[in-house]
Amino acid sequence: MILSTLDWILIISFFVISLLVGVLVYFKSSKNVDSFFLSNRNMPWWLLGVSMVATTFAADTPGLVAGIVRTDGVYGNWIWWAFLLTGMLTVFFYAKLWRKSNITTDLEFYEIRYSGKSAAFLRGFRAIYLGVFFNIIIMATVCLAAIKIGHVMFGFSELQTLVIASIVTVVYSLLGGLKGVLITDFIQFIIAMVGSIWASIYIINLPEIGGLDKLLSNENVIAKTPIFPDFSNLEVLIPLIIIPIAVQWWSVWYPGAEPGGGGYIAQRMLAAKDEKNAIAATLFFNIAHYALRPWPWIMIGLASLVIYPNLSDLATAFPELDQSFIKDDLSYPAMLSFLPSGLLGIVVTSLIAAFMSTISTHLNWGSSYVVNDFYARFVDKNASEKKKVLVGRISTLVMMFLACLLSLVLEEARDAFNLLLQIGAGTGLLFILRWFWYRINPFSEITAMIVSFLVAIFFFVNSKLDQPWFELASHWQLVIGVVVTTLSWIVVSFLTQPSSQEKLSAFEKLVFGNESKFKNINYKVLAFITATIGVYALLFGTGYFIYQEITKAIIAILVAIIAFSVIVIYWKKIV
Numbered sequence: 001m002i003l004s005t006l007d008w009i010l011i012i013s014f015f016v017i018s019l020l021v022g023v024l025v026y027f028k029s030s031k032n033v034d035s036f037f038l039s040n041r042n043m044p045w046w047l048l049g050v051s052m053v054a055t056t057f058a059a060d061t062p063g064l065v066a067g068i069v070r071t072d073g074v075y076g077n078w079i080w081w082a083f084l085l086t087g088m089l090t091v092f093f094y095a096k097l098w099r100k101s102n103i104t105t106d107l108e109f110y111e112i113r114y115s116g117k118s119a120a121f122l123r124g125f126r127a128i129y130l131g132v133f134f135n136i137i138i139m140a141t142v143c144l145a146a147i148k149i150g151h152v153m154f155g156f157s158e159l160q161t162l163v164i165a166s167i168v169t170v171v172y173s174l175l176g177g178l179k180g181v182l183i184t185d186f187i188q189f190i191i192a193m194v195g196s197i198w199a200s201i202y203i204i205n206l207p208e209i210g211g212l213d214k215l216l217s218n219e220n221v222i223a224k225t226p227i228f229p230d231f232s233n234l235e236v237l238i239p240l241i242i243i244p245i246a247v248q249w250w251s252v253w254y255p256g257a258e259p260g261g262g263g264y265i266a267q268r269m270l271a272a273k274d275e276k277n278a279i280a281a282t283l284f285f286n287i288a289h290y291a292l293r294p295w296p297w298i299m300i301g302l303a304s305l306v307i308y309p310n311l312s313d314l315a316t317a318f319p320e321l322d323q324s325f326i327k328d329d330l331s332y333p334a335m336l337s338f339l340p341s342g343l344l345g346i347v348v349t350s351l352i353a354a355f356m357s358t359i360s361t362h363l364n365w366g367s368s369y370v371v372n373d374f375y376a377r378f379v380d381k382n383a384s385e386k387k388k389v390l391v392g393r394i395s396t397l398v399m400m401f402l403a404c405l406l407s408l409v410l411e412e413a414r415d416a417f418n419l420l421l422q423i424g425a426g427t428g429l430l431f432i433l434r435w436f437w438y439r440i441n442p443f444s445e446i447t448a449m450i451v452s453f454l455v456a457i458f459f460f461v462n463s464k465l466d467q468p469w470f471e472l473a474s475h476w477q478l479v480i481g482v483v484v485t486t487l488s489w490i491v492v493s494f495l496t497q498p499s500s501q502e503k504l505s506a507f508e509k510l511v512f513g514n515e516s517k518f519k520n521i522n523y524k525v526l527a528f529i530t531a532t533i534g535v536y537a538l539l540f541g542t543g544y545f546i547y548q549e550i551t552k553a554i555i556a557i558l559v560a561i562i563a564f565s566v567i568v569i570y571w572k573k574i575v
Contacts (some may be wrong), residue, residue: 003154007345011233014191015168018356032385033376036177036270036392037104037368045277049184050269050285051361054185055264056256056289057192060145061350063329065294070328073224074543077242081539082244083257084343087286088532089250089432090261091279092524092574097435097511098261098269099278106266107373110442112510113434115503118442123373129449130263131369136403137420138255139362143407145329146355152333153348162404163179167354170400173360174372174393178271178492181360188353193293195350198343200296203303203335216547220305227543239475240266242293251430251482253424260431264365276575283531283567291538295546298334304331359403363396370395415423422456425478436517438504443496448489455481461564523573526566534563 003011012220034040068076098129103109110123121564124128128203143162150161173181185520209215229236253262306313315326317334371392384389390489427448432439459477461467473479498504508517541556567574 003344003348004341006342007348009341010345010349011352014187014353014359017187018184019171019175021187022171022173022180025175025177025179025183028179033104033368033372033388033392035179036371036389037364037372038267039177039179039182041271042273043179043182043271043277044273045184045280045284048277048281048289050189051182051185051243052265052268052281052285052359053254053288053293054189054192054354055361056358057189057293057354058142058284059356060141060329060522061370062196063145063148063302063332065297066304066332067278067371068326069224069298070305070331072236072240073226073229075229075236077294077298077508078240078244079248080257081290081536082249083254084286084290084535085245085532086257087282088266088565089259089287090326090530090533091282091286091531092527094261094399094435095269095279096575097277098266099275100511100513101270102435102510103270103411104372105368106270107369110445113499113503113507113553114442114498116442118446119172119499120377122442122445125446126449127369127373129368131373132399134255135362135366135369136211136399136406139359139399139403140360140406140409142355142358143404145264148321148325148330149333149348149351150504151325151425152318152330152337155320155335156278156409162407165352166359166400168402169359170363170396171433173363174396177389178267178364181364182271183359185357191346191353192350196293196296197346197348199336199339200303202302202340202343203338206303206338208338209303209306212410212546212548215299215303215306215411218306220309221302222428224302224305225547227540231391238474243475244477246483246495247479248421249428251419251426251486252418252478253427253431258426260435262431264361267365267368279575281294287529287535287538291535294539295542298543299334299546300332301477304335308334310539359400359476363375363399367392367395368400384531401483422459422474422478422481423453425456426452426483426489429486430489435511437493439493439498441496441498444489445492448485452481452485455484482483514552520573523570527574529572530563530566534567 016529028035034460035441065077068079098106099110101112103112107123107126110119110126114122142396143165146165147158151158152166155160156164172332203209204215205211212440215221217478225250225573229240231237249257250259253259256265258265261269265285268281269278272281308317311326311328314334317325318326318330321330333351336344336351339347346532368506371388375391378386413544428442430440432446434445457474459481462470537556541560544550
């Protein structure tokens with residue numbers, strides 16, 4: 001692919017702006033841990049919400065969605081659309097609680113909720129397990145997407161792509177802390193949305209595709225367009241709809257869709273001005289993430305079936321790319337090779353922005369665990385604020401280096417997605433109930449973490465054997481993981497002692513105040529249901545409009561308007 005001078009100007013300008021943001025907020029972000037990791041807890045809902053959306057739009061996300069469309073069709077996206085219920089649960093039941101806790105990271109939760117040395121151990125272990133191990137896996141999948149994009153668009157080798165992509169991201173993350181990340185996320189989100197929408201419109205109207213009508217009537221595309229699968233086909237319905245909606249959303253921990261909130265979502269809520277801003281930010285994130293963003297990627301995935309109907313066609317088009325990288329997620333960057341000068345620069349910039357927004361957030365979030373929940377808690381309790389910020393910056397560099405190394409081993413974004421789902425299987429219900437059920441204790445969490453990990457590794461090793469011990473579909477592996485892990489931690493909860501009454505009382509007073517745990521529960525349940533319906537209706541309405549099924553589109557949009565009107569009417573009761 002040949003980039004014009006205009007394309008390079010757009011790309012380099014974005015790099016300069018990102019670095020400039022980091023430099024401008026450097027001194028404010030370097031004062032202490034609170035400023036570096038939480039931007040002094042004074043951020044507005046709209047900036048936090050956009051940052052959440054920008055972070056979940058990683059460089060691998062368009063490729064993941066396009067790959068799902070090519071493999072399973074549009075309805076294959078239910079594997080992640082189901083997580084909307086998880087998100088709405090967090091919005092209306094947990095966002096307020098997180099902000100009221102006033103902690104620095106979500107791992108600090110363990111020592112305000114649980115008592116004893118086991119709580120301290122859990123906090124320190126999870127800091128490394130999530131902040132380093134899990135975090136590196138996630139960043140590696142994003143780096144893998146960058147490798148594929150870098151080869152297709154620039155002709156770069158794996159090493160060239162990783163070095164160039166990492167340096168700018170690491171530099172402004174080191175300089176600006178969370179505030180720098182939030183500001184650049186806002187810029188990146190605008191560029192990313194403009195680029196993806198414009199690119200999808202241009203690609204659909206390519207002569208090779210012939211416009212929307214011809215695309216939707218193409219024999220390779222017709223079977224892939226339905227939003228819902230054939231409800232009589234259980235082989236498709238069970239893994240793509242029934243299990244995600246009935247089991248996955250409440251039982252599986254996945255980054256960005258943690259039941260009850262966690263990770264960088266919790267970090268954004270903790271950085272909000274107040275509880276209302278935390279709730280509004282998380283609500284905006286879920287609307288934008290599920291309803292506003294997916295369709296440009298879906299349409300490009302459908303268009304790729306016209307030009308590259310098979311993986312062999314992708315292999316022929318990119319003979320210099322290692323064959324291990326020739327997967328369906330390569331279709332997205334491959335389609336972008338048809339874009340003209342100027343637009344190509346915007347889209348390439350948008351993908352670079354997507355990479356940088358996700359990596360910078362995970363670096364800042366991961367290093368917050370390393371500093372606050374491991375180093376300052378167990379290594380040097382008397383460390384100065386400047387020293388803690390320095391440790392945060394060092395850990396940022398180390399994690400970026402390790403993520404780059406791991407990305408050279410991975411082959412497809414969906415492999416990592418499925419592995420992360422399996423590792424988190426069965427832990428979700430615990431995260432939902434631990435705010436309310438007194439019997440959950442550190443041993444419950446340790447059990448859930450160990451059992452889910454061992455089950456995931458068992459299935460992963462079996463799948464990689466030349467002669468597997470058994471054949472079992474991934475969705476049934478997920479269900480088994482959920483059942484085994486959930487039963488394990490529930491049994492342990494009853495066999496072990498809960499935290500002391502003093503600790504439980506102090507926790508409840510902190511997050512619930514003098515109010516009942518279940519105050520306005522009926523309004524919150526109503527909001528959860530109506531908001532979920534509203535976002536799905538907006539998602540489907542957009543799709544039906546694109547498919548030119550106008551009656552269905554109008555009905556869906558009206559349902560969305562009614563649903564969001566209910567939220568507005570009862571907002572004061574909800575928050």
